[in-house]
Amino acid sequence: KEHVVILATGGTIAGKQASKNDPGYKAGSFKVQDLVDAVPELKEVAELSGQQVANIGSQDMNNEVWLKLARRVNEVASQPDVDGIVITHGTDTLEETAYFLNLVVDTKKPVVLTASMRPATSISADGPMNLYQSVVVATRPEAVGRGVLCVLNDEIHYAAEITKTHTVNPGTMQSPNRGLAGKCDAEVCTFFSPTIRRHTTDSEFKIPADLDDLPAVEIVYAHVDMKRNMIDAAVKSGAKGIVIAGVGDGNMSQEALEAAAEHAKNGVIIVRSSHVGAGIVKRNVEVNDDENGFVASRELNPQKARILVQLALLQDADVDDIQEMFLKY
Ligand SMILES: NC(=O)C[C@H](N)C(=O)O
Numbered sequence: 001k002e003h004v005v006i007l008a009t010g011g012t013i014a015g016k017q018a019s020k021n022d023p024g025y026k027a028g029s030f031k032v033q034d035l036v037d038a039v040p041e042l043k044e045v046a047e048l049s050g051q052q053v054a055n056i057g058s059q060d061m062n063n064e065v066w067l068k069l070a071r072r073v074n075e076v077a078s079q080p081d082v083d084g085i086v087i088t089h090g091t092d093t094l095e096e097t098a099y100f101l102n103l104v105v106d107t108k109k110p111v112v113l114t115a116s117m118r119p120a121t122s123i124s125a126d127g128p129m130n131l132y133q134s135v136v137v138a139t140r141p142e143a144v145g146r147g148v149l150c151v152l153n154d155e156i157h158y159a160a161e162i163t164k165t166h167t168v169n170p171g172t173m174q175s176p177n178r179g180l181a182g183k184c185d186a187e188v189c190t191f192f193s194p195t196i197r198r199h200t201t202d203s204e205f206k207i208p209a210d211l212d213d214l215p216a217v218e219i220v221y222a223h224v225d226m227k228r229n230m231i232d233a234a235v236k237s238g239a240k241g242i243v244i245a246g247v248g249d250g251n252m253s254q255e256a257l258e259a260a261a262e263h264a265k266n267g268v269i270i271v272r273s274s275h276v277g278a279g280i281v282k283r284n285v286e287v288n289d290d291e292n293g294f295v296a297s298r299e300l301n302p303q304k305a306r307i308l309v310q311l312a313l314l315q316d317a318d319v320d321d322i323q324e325m326f327l328k329y
Contacts, residue, residue, distance in 0.1 A: 002083035002139040004046040005076050006131075008032035009069065009097075010056040011090030013127040015119030025119040027057035027090055035088060038120065039128045045135050045187070046083075051076075058090025058115075061097060063214045069097070070104045070207055077107035084110040084138030088131065091115040091172060094150060095162045099304045102148040102159035103205045103311055103329060110143035111200075113150045113159075117170045126153065126170045133184040142182075142191040147199030149181055156182035158195045160329065163301055165277065176278035177299045198328045205311040215313040217241035217306045221275060222252045228259030241269035241309040245302040250274050250281035257287065264293035269313065269322060273297035273305045283323070293319055298326045 008014065010028030014035060017025040032050035042048060053072055054065045069087070076082055089097055098113045105111060114134035116127035134151040137143050148159040152173050161175035175181075182191040218234040220242055234242050244260065246252050250272035252260070264270045272294055274281050283289045283296040297305040308329055312322045 002046045003081055004048055004084045004086055004135050004138045005082055006032055006036065006048060006050040006086045006088065006135075007053050007069065007072060007076070008035065008050060008088045009054045009058070009061070009065065009090075011058050011088060011115050012119050013088050013090075013114065013116040013130065014055065015121070017119050017121045020121065020123060025121070027119075028055040030120055031055070032088070035120070035127070035131060039132050042132060042135055045132070046139050048135070056090075058093040058097070061090075061093045064212075066097065066100055066214075067207060067211065070101055073101060073105045073111060074107065077105065077109045077111070082109065084112065084143070086131070086134045086138050087111070087113045089113050089115050091117060091152075091164055093303075094173075095159070095164060096303050096307060098148050098150050098159035098162060100307050102199045103203050103307070104207050105148070105200055106206070108145040108201055110138045110140070110146070111148045112138045112143070113148065115152060117168060117172060132187070133189065136184065136187050137189055140189060140191075145201070146181060146194055147197075151184065154184050155180055156184065156189065156191070158197070159199070160195065160197050160300070160304070163277065177280075203329070205315070208314075211314070214310045215240045217243065217269075217309045217313070219243045219245055219302045219306055221245045222247045222256065226253040226256045228255050231256060231259045231263065235263050235268055239268065240313050241271065241306075243271045243273050243297070243302045243305045243309065245275040246272050246281070248274065248276065249279070249285055250296060251286055257292070260294065261292040264319075269295065269309055269319065271295040271297050271305050271309060271322075273300060273302040275302065277301070295319060295323045295326060300326060
């Protein structure tokens with residue numbers, strides 16, 4: 001049998017309510033062994049071992065835990081007796097952790113993130129099946145070399161594609177641009193086309209051994225009557241990059257645009273992304289990126305665009321290099 005290591009970080013999948021119908025709960029209440037014990041069928045799928053990396057709601061995910069998690073994944077994946085890794089996580093920032101790991105882990109072995117929308121104690125909790133199918137996917141040869149995958153609600157997603165689209169529905173995770181990596185029906189998982197985006201072993205991004213933080217990159221949300229104050233505040237607080245969660249195809253008001261262009265001239269990386277949730281932000285459509293020195297985020301949403309810029313800044317990439325990266329990753 002394949003050996004799958006489960007790295008637990010918390011989330012609603014490890015969440016506990018005071019009583020069954022209580023809408024309130026505390027994420028990260030159960031430990032990795034509790035999650036495994038709740039699904040005895042897992043023993044038939046793989047040899048399992050578990051490690052607790054953190055036990056937090058994923059709204060509290062941070063650079064420190066990310067670096068620890070990425071290093072742990074690389075360590076565990078390098079062990080010859082390990083075939084795959086499953087990471088339990090919260091849904092709020094699952095797409096960000098998945099994308100970060102997709103760029104910095106250096107293995108072809110399956111790395112699968114999973115989560116749940118209902119706490120472990122609720123009626124019809126979705127965590128146990130999500131965990132079960134994640135372990136199935138982590139044992140499958142078709143999952144090898146696909147980059148980081150996410151398994152929830154009978155669906156397999158690519159890290160670069162997945163996004164959370166609903167506050168409570170178990171079908172919250174969608175891959176609106178390039179679609180799914182596959183589907184599961186109980187323990188039968190079917191894989192679709194591989195992704196053409198670069199990841200893991202083809203990624204140029206590494207985590208240096210002495211690194212203990214990531215560059216500051218902020219997201220500023222666009223809206224009607226957008227002023228320049230939040231963009232200026234981001235720069236004043238030390239941001240090396242700003243992702244504009246633009247309206248439409250990455251637009252912002254004239255005042256915001258002028259502020260962004262000013263900071264771009266001073267070396268702050270300005271990326272135009274969109275808060276609409278799907279589609280592409282192309283260069284030079286309604287905004288002259290060439291003249292303003294901006295980067296267009298292509299299909300990456302603001303929260304993933306931010307991660308790519310953080311990693312790019314670690315290796316001193318300039319605006320042109322970063323635009324290239326948005327085409328590849
Ligand atoms: N469904 C969830 O997991 C939400 C939770 N706040 C988390 O991200 O940890």
